[in-house]
Amino acid sequence: MTAPPGTGFAGAINNTRRDGLVVVQPRMGFAEPSAMRAGLVAVRDARATTVGTITLDSYTRVGDLHSARTAVRTRTRLNGYPLCTHPDDTTRSMLSEVYGPGFPIQVRHGSARPGHIIEAMARIGLDATEGGPVSYCLPYGRTPLRSAISEWSAACDRLAEMSTPERPAHLESFGGCMLGQMCPPSLLVAIAVLEGLFFAQHGVPSISLSYAQQTQPEQDLEALAALRRLIDELLPGLDVHVVLYTYMGVFPRTRAGSSNLLDESARIAVFGGAERLIVKTVMESVRIPDVADNVAAVERAEREVRCSQQMRAAGRPPWTPSESGLYEEARTMIDAVRSLDPDLGTALHIAFRRGLLDVPYCLHPDTQGRTRSRVAPDGRLEWAHVGSLPIDGPRPAGHAVGAQELTSMLNYVADRFDSTAAAVR
Amino acid sequence: MTLRRLHVLVTGTSSDAHTWNLMYLQLALEEAGHDVTNLGPCVPDGLLTETCVRLRPDTLVISSVNGHGHTDAARAAAAVRYDPRHDAMPIIVGGLLGTAGDPNADHTPALEAAGVTAVLEKDDLPKLMRLLAEIRAAAPAAAATAAAATPAAAAGRELEGAR
Numbered sequence: 403m404t405a406p407p408g409t410g411f412a413g414a415i416n417n418t419r420r421d422g423l424v425v426v427q428p429r430m431g432f433a434e435p436s437a438m439r440a441g442l443v444a445v446r447d448a449r450a451t452t453v454g455t456i457t458l459d460s461y462t463r464v465g466d467l468h469s470a471r472t473a474v475r476t477r478t479r480l481n482g483y484p485l486c487t488h489p490d491d492t493t494r495s496m497l498s499e500v501y502g503p504g505f506p507i508q509v510r511h512g513s514a515r516p517g518h519i520i521e522a523m524a525r526i527g528l529d530a531t532e533g534g535p536v537s538y539c540l541p542y543g544r545t546p547l548r549s550a551i552s553e554w555s556a557a558c559d560r561l562a563e564m565s566t567p568e569r570p571a572h573l574e575s576f577g578g579c580m581l582g583q584m585c586p587p588s589l590l591v592a593i594a595v596l597e598g599l600f601f602a603q604h605g606v607p608s609i610s611l612s613y614a615q616q617t618q619p620e621q622d623l624e625a626l627a628a629l630r631r632l633i634d635e636l637l638p639g640l641d642v643h644v645v646l647y648t649y650m651g652v653f654p655r656t657r658a659g660s661s662n663l664l665d666e667s668a669r670i671a672v673f674g675g676a677e678r679l680i681v682k683t684v685m686e687s688v689r690i691p692d693v694a695d696n697v698a699a700v701e702r703a704e705r706e707v708r709c710s711q712q713m714r715a716a717g718r719p720p721w722t723p724s725e726s727g728l729y730e731e732a733r734t735m736i737d738a739v740r741s742l743d744p745d746l747g748t749a750l751h752i753a754f755r756r757g758l759l760d761v762p763y764c765l766h767p768d769t770q771g772r773t774r775s776r777v778a779p780d781g782r783l784e785w786a787h788v789g790s791l792p793i794d795g796p797r798p799a800g801h802a803v804g805a806q807e808l809t810s811m812l813n814y815v816a817d818r819f820d821s822t823a824a825a826v827r
Numbered sequence: 828m829t830l831r832r833l834h835v836l837v838t839g840t841s842s843d844a845h846t847w848n849l850m851y852l853q854l855a856l857e858e859a860g861h862d863v864t865n866l867g868p869c870v871p872d873g874l875l876t877e878t879c880v881r882l883r884p885d886t887l888v889i890s891s892v893n894g895h896g897h898t899d900a901a902r903a904a905a906a907v908r909y910d911p912r913h914d915a916m917p918i919i920v921g922g923l924l925g926t927a928g929d930p931n932a933d934h935t936p937a938l939e940a941a942g943v944t945a946v947l948e949k950d951d952l953p954k955l956m957r958l959l960a961e962i963r964a965a966a967p968a969a970a971a972t973a974a975a976a977t978p979a980a981a982a983g984r985e986l987e988g989a990r
Contacts, residue, residue: 460842460843460844460893460895461842461895463842463844464841464842464869466841466842469842473898478898479894479925479926479927480895481893481894481895481926512844541844541846541868542844542868542869543844543867543868543869544866544867544868544869544870544871544874545869581846581847582847583847652847688928689926689927689928690894690926763846763847763850764846765846765849765850765865765867765868766867767867803854804854804858805851805854805855805857805858808850808851808854809851812847812851
């Protein structure tokens with residue numbers, strides 16, 4: 403893709419938004435600098451409007467740099483790029499003539515304590531990353547929420563500090579993807595917006611809020627409309643865009659099923675007005691995708707985006723957004739949290755302790771763990787138990803969901819797309 | 828004869844953030860009549876060994892799906908086995924242990940050398956249930972420990988608070 407020089411990730415997305423394009427982005431990380439470079443070059447040269455991704459390995463994510471170093475030294479396979487372990491000059495030369503104004507790159511990691519990663523980015527000159535005090539903490543481990551909040555406060559301050567007017571740092575909230583699946587959309591939207599408010603409070607100049615495709619497109623469109631409305635209401639005048647993730651849960655096993663799910667996410671991105679789409683590959687259920695898998699995925703998504711844009715121009719939407727009061731539910735949770743304390747970090751901590759925010763099936767010790775969700779017969783994701791959330795909904799006395807039911811719900815989307823794919827074969 | 832309930836400690840590995848495998852295991856094992864303490868994802872070796880010492884579970888089940896399982900689970904098992912009090916505790920490892928889509932059996936020799944009792948292939952819940960049934964049948968009856976009665980969530984919270 404092409405963008406005017408000196409604008410970084412934030413500027414590039416503003417350019418594509420102005421041109422009515424949807425940026426497509428893979429999720430990709432390789433331990434070897436040569437492999438990482440080859441992957442970035444292939445994504446840059448793909449027939450699509452792309453930005454690059456460097457996904458870091460799990461050892462770097464949890465701050466276990468000793469294990470990352472050992473793995474690099476002994477050439478043990480890592481599941482991502484060890485940004486804090488390779489010498490900075492190695493990373494700079496890996497990026498040279500790839501990373502630039504025309505091809506911005508986002509660093510993705512999942513760290514609840516991201517200080518070492520943000521510092522490495524600052525040294526190397528990378529300006530975009532992803533995370534948040536809640537979304538990179540609760541689903542991913544045992545780091546106390548209080549620590550994640552203070553670490554992410556410092557990280558946001560550092561991102562604000564390394565920003566210039568020409569090159570504002572960009573931070574995406576992962577709040578719309580909590581646990582990948584089974585989190586009701588109103589809570590996803592609420593957490594994404596609350597993290598966006600947290601970033602803004604710390605002066606991060608360019609923000610994106612995520613939302614992951616769930617179980618029913620009509621509901622996803624309602625969620626994206628609610629997200630957009632809340633951005634307009636609560637983050638006015640700021641540089642904020644929306645990023646949609648292709649389904650993050652159990653992926654279809656068949657190639658046709660996976661492709662159809664990817665296509666559906668591209669349509670949701672277009673009709674939901676997302677500026678960026680993060681894709682999955684057809685190999686998702688089998689192994690860590692390789693470069694060719696990723697290139698195929700971004701190119702396929704790009705074709706479906708263009709096709710959907712034509713459908714939109716012709717006034718032929720494939721779905722009608724549902725009207726289930728999703729905005730009101732999200733807004734109620736956001737307002738309840740904001741009323742707890744003027745500092746968003748403090749407010750978030752209190753909210754999870756009191757169960758005003760509570761992610762279904764989350765095992766983190768700092769959540770109440772009382773909420774449950776389920777896939778309704780019509781395919782919507784709904785509450786099975788709202789715990790202490792400040793919203794109306796079921797609060798059954800008994801055990802809400804068993805292992806077999808959980809498995810079938812976790813596989814609901816995969817099964818739906820695999821069976822449709824089999825039917826047309 | 829009524830067999831006593833097994834107390835199964837379920838855990839992810841130090842670098843693995845995946846949760847659904849652990850939540851599913853918890854529900855399935857509870858439905859099979861076992862008591863479960865679920866340590867959740869990204870459990871450092873120190874917390875795992877400390878929990879084994881504290882709760883003395885009947886069996887340790889390590890589930891990993893992030894591709895680092897072949898090394899992380901071996902290291903965790905070796906750390907647990909370092910304490911001779913855990914000599915008799917079965918350690919069962921499963922999930923998706925490598926990054927290349929290879930069978931878990933490829934990693935069995937190294938894992939067994941580190942002290943793992945059994946390595947299961949992805950999704951082999953029936954075998955896990957069979958192994959637990961054997962362990963239960965071999966366990967002395969009416970020897971239920973206080974730890975087995977501790978609700979899983981409360982135990983996890985208490986531990987976290989103690990750190």
